Amino acid sequence: MNNQLLHTPEGVRDIYGRECAEKQAVQERVERVFHLYGYEHIETPVFEFFDIFKKERGSVGSREMFKLFDRDNNTLVLRPDMTPPIARCTAKYFMDEEGPLRLCYMGPAFINSSSYQGRLKETTQTGAELIGDDSADGDGEMVAMVIQALLAAGLQEFQVELGQVEFYRGLLDEAGMDGDTADTLRCLIEEKNFFGVEELLSELSIPDELKQVFLKLPELFGDIGQIRLARTMTSNSRALKAIDRLEEVQRILDIYGLGDYVSYDLGMLSKYSYYTGIIFKAYTYGTGEYVVTGGRYDRLLEQFGKKAPAVGFAIVVDRLMMALARQRIDVPVDMVSTAILYDDGARSAGIRLAGHFRKNGMAVQLLCRTAGAGTEDYTGWARRRNIRNLLVLEGSGERITAYNTLTGQADTLAYTDYMPEEENL
Numbered sequence: 001m002n003n004q005l006l007h008t009p010e011g012v013r014d015i016y017g018r019e020c021a022e023k024q025a026v027q028e029r030v031e032r033v034f035h036l037y038g039y040e041h042i043e044t045p046v047f048e049f050f051d052i053f054k055k056e057r058g059s060v061g062s063r064e065m066f067k068l069f070d071r072d073n074n075t076l077v078l079r080p081d082m083t084p085p086i087a088r089c090t091a092k093y094f095m096d097e098e099g100p101l102r103l104c105y106m107g108p109a110f111i112n113s114s115s116y117q118g119r120l121k122e123t124t125q126t127g128a129e130l131i132g133d134d135s136a137d138g139d140g141e142m143v144a145m146v147i148q149a150l151l152a153a154g155l156q157e158f159q160v161e162l163g164q165v166e167f168y169r170g171l172l173d174e175a176g177m178d179g180d181t182a183d184t185l186r187c188l189i190e191e192k193n194f195f196g197v198e199e200l201l202s203e204l205s206i207p208d209e210l211k212q213v214f215l216k217l218p219e220l221f222g223d224i225g226q227i228r229l230a231r232t233m234t235s236n237s238r239a240l241k242a243i244d245r246l247e248e249v250q251r252i253l254d255i256y257g258l259g260d261y262v263s264y265d266l267g268m269l270s271k272y273s274y275y276t277g278i279i280f281k282a283y284t285y286g287t288g289e290y291v292v293t294g295g296r297y298d299r300l301l302e303q304f305g306k307k308a309p310a311v312g313f314a315i316v317v318d319r320l321m322m323a324l325a326r327q328r329i330d331v332p333v334d335m336v337s338t339a340i341l342y343d344d345g346a347r348s349a350g351i352r353l354a355g356h357f358r359k360n361g362m363a364v365q366l367l368c369r370t371a372g373a374g375t376e377d378y379t380g381w382a383r384r385r386n387i388r389n390l391l392v393l394e395g396s397g398e399r400i401t402a403y404n405t406l407t408g409q410a411d412t413l414a415y416t417d418y419m420p421e422e423e424n425l
Contacts, residue, residue: 011113011121018386022331023124023321027106030126030315038129039172040106044085046108050075052084053344064120066110078110082314083274083297086129086292098133109314110397120318127294127314134298134309136245139278140252141142145188146282146292148256153320154329158284160292161221163268167230170238170356171213174281175206185214186269192218210234221265221287224250230266241368245278280313291319326403335386341378349397349415356419379405391418 010012013024053065064169066078073158079085082105106126113119118318126146132137143160152160153345168189172182181204187194197218201211213233220230224247231243246264253259270279270293294313301308324331338357342350350366357364367378373391382390383405390403393415401412 002059011119018333018335019321019348020325021335023317024256025331025333026126026153026324027126027317028320029154030058030317031106033149033152034104034126034128034147036113037102037128037141038304039102042086042089042103042105043107044079044105045083046088047051047076048085048088049077052075052088053077053080061109066111066112080109082107082125082127083129083312084300085289086312087301087310088304090129090131090308091301091306094131095306098132100130102127102130104130123319124317125314126317127312129302129310129312131310132308132309134395136248137252137310138309139245139296140256140402142294142313143249143262143280144256144258146280146294146313146315147261148341150282150284150292150320153308154324154331155284155320155327156329157327158261158282158291159263160280160282161265161268162246162249162278162279163265163270164321165269165295166207166245166277167239167242167266168217170236170242171234173211173238174236174383175210175214177206178203186271189214189217189372192267193328194218199325206230218267220267222263224264227264227266232285242277246370249278265278270295278311281313283326284323286323287319289316289319291316291323336363336365337387338362338368338389339378339382339387340366340391340393341369341375342397343369344396345395346397350393353391353393353415353418375401375403379403 015028047068049069050065052064053060060080064255065080068076068078070076083121084104086103090103104127107124108122109125110122112121126140130142146160166188172178177185181200185197185200188200194215198217201214204211216230216233220227226244227246231240234240250259250262251380253262268279268281274297275295276298277296280292281294282292283290292313292315294311296309296311298309301310340354347368349364350368354364354366378392379390382388382403388404388406390402390405392403393399394401398415399412400415400418401410403410
């Protein structure tokens with residue numbers, strides 16, 4: 001056999017065994033939080049038309065998308081981002097709905113980025129979108145859900161950083177700056193490249209007072225008190241409204257009792273141009289990248305024909321799982337710990353016994369002995385599969401030998417010791 005067939009392409013991986021069970025358990029915990037907040041599940045296709053994610057939508061660049069063609073030669077892409085498809089879907093099915101929509105999702109996303117440090121090109125993302133609510137309460141609900149979802153997953157030490165793209169864009173308008181220059185400045189500020197910011201600004205003809213604000217942006221991070229200092233640096237009304245909004249969100253999170261999990265960074269500026277207000281990312285130990293990203297996108301749905309504000313976030317489940325593993329946080333899972341092995345003559349007894357266990361919520365594997373295979377072959381198999389208990393029914397199944405595959409201990413009991421009399425008719 002060609003060993004190459006056993007390998008996955010670069011940037012994707014197999015998940016199995018306990019790791020897969022733990023991932024499923026964490027996803028269920030997170031989705032439980034969404035449900036408690038009143039969010040309903042939505043599913044969109046794994047691939048969409050290319051235009052859903054084109055540059056005007058503010059999603060990832062064309063080179064970072066996996067592209068394919070259908071039979072009619074339409075260009076399709078594997079979705080790199082969950083938000084534009086949900087915006088499309090909402091505009092299609094809820095065009096006339098004026099009240100708020102609370103939607104949540106779980107699924108894979110694909111970004112064809114350069115591989116380094118084991119970065120995955122396929123990730124599982126789960127998240128929520130609140131559509132039709134432009135209030136600070138909506139922003140606060142999103143951030144509160146992020147915090148409670150991470151707590152439910154098992155994380156204890158993490159921080160959610162909040163930014164406000166309107167602060168930066170208000171300054172850009174005042175400076176008359178746009179296009180490539182604005183994009184370059186954004187990257188330099190996000191990277192906290194003080195010297196790069198200074199060098200770029202020295203080449204521009206803008207007031208010195210405004211230059212000083214841009215120069216200070218990489219330093220404007222910390223608690224809400226630090227962000228309030230930004231008020232003293234500008235009189236730009238759009239920028240000041242952005243500070244007002246962050247202060248209101250902080251008050252809301254304090255009511256939730258979650259304000260201590262939040263910090264602020266006015267130099268956090270997403271590359272996704274569809275964001276229009278608050279943006280946020282969550283960080284923790286054990287992964288060099290954010291585990292959650294989100295923000296407000298009040299004009300994205302307009303591109304699909306529905307005028308509605310919206311705010312949402314995505315949890316990158318794979319990064320969350322990496323953080324849990326590296327922080328040695330246990331994720332309890334109910335793995336299969338029991339198997340029943342029966343001879344041909346004990347088939348009826350074996351199936352009925354397995355049915356009894358399953359009826360009572362106990363997972364069990366059922367095996368018919370292969371001709372010529374000894375019990376020691378099956379105890380070895382069970383040990384390798386981390387199955388602790390092997391129940392062996394021999395003959396017609398009147399008696400059962402129970403093996404503890406970890407200790408080697410064996411006990412023989414009557415079949416009726418396992419099965420209630422009314423089920424053993």
